[in-house]
Amino acid sequence: MYVNFQALGCRLNEAELESWASQFMLRGHEITTDAAEADLVVFNSCAVTAQAERKSRQQINRLQRRNPAARLVVTGCHASLHADAVGGTRGVDLVIDNRDKEALVERALGLFDSGKAALPPVEIGDAPNALLQRGRHRAFIKIQDGCRYRCTYCIVTLARGEERSRSEDDVIAEINRLHRQGIDEVALTGVHVGGYGSDTGSSLYRLLDRILERTAVARIRLASVEPWDLPDGFFRLFHDPRLMPHMHLPIQSGCDSVLRRMARRCKTAEFAGLVERARNEIALFNVTTDLIVGFPGETEQEWRQTVDFVRRTGFGDMHVFPFSARSGTKAARLPDPVDAATKKARSQEMLALARELKRAELERHLGTSAPVLWERRLGDAIGDWIGYTPHYHKIRCAGDSIEAARIDTVSIDAVDDDGATLWHRPPAAVAAVTPRIDFSRSA
């Protein structure tokens, strides 16, 4: 039968889709990118913000209208937090809680009569890779789920439950299987990635060490990692060129009194120390982050502290989120909400700073070379190529001598006008405005 997968939200949701897709293919079913032709549709929903919940509800209704004949399975954080409401929605055949995701494939097949569901399994080795079928060249690998912490604004910890880690062997086997199928870059993801192994006696450090030892995949990335529970010496691992020199470390605020109200485990001094360790170990190590703007009670003075901290840290990129109260969280009951106009003004100020810091980050790489994994062409088939450097910088290149999923070492020649993209062999217009580099500062 034909199975269609949909997801909203985080890379963990994406990683789960990829794992289910492989399991369905293992059973001889086909993956389709078109929900209208599917017998079964699996939707991995999100609840990280009120807007994400609204989009999840809209997506469920859209999928039901698009293909009323298909079986519709809904899982993910929105479905886990509102199981009855989702289960009562027209067209939804099955709701799977986050904690039962391991059994999703079996339970979804249970919706069909045995004839249709029970096709003989095929050898996973020769099954085409669902990712490549979807034009993707980077695989998200789920290494753990859940989180033991209770940041006051976070709904994910409530929706995903306690920490549970996959075994090292399981993760390594999946990476090697994907590598055999042509995937040359993997990104390790979870809810609290730094908590990997807390329930199995392992650790993120040990897992990375084992992955570097027992796999041959060219590039290993870490998706978002909370800036704590990382052992001393952690950044020494990045001397291995297969481990990409970039980490997304959510700081959420640059002010300790706000971080206390968020119940964040990492204060600004510890965060600054962590970033310094990374940059001392690996020159040009790229640190990106998430920041919440307008957390309840955030005074102008606290906001100034955050802006100063962000500028001093010099993040390579930032995701800026206006605070969104999530019912069921402690933060939703905190006093002194910040008014919408102030939240908007602070978001715009932070986004402007983020753009400035990103351009500065990209300019630090001008005149250097980097191995780029080319991923896709812009627009139609003759557009420029887009790929990513090890530092997770987007890079563009014109010309036909490039192939998708190939890794080429190229010179970094310019920063695009958008201040967010690097160029290899830039067009004249871009080259003309590229600043001449004084190498003494870039190293």
Ligand code: SF4
């Ligand atoms: S550590 Fe992350 S996942 Fe855990 S409660 Fe805090 S924000 Fe949520």
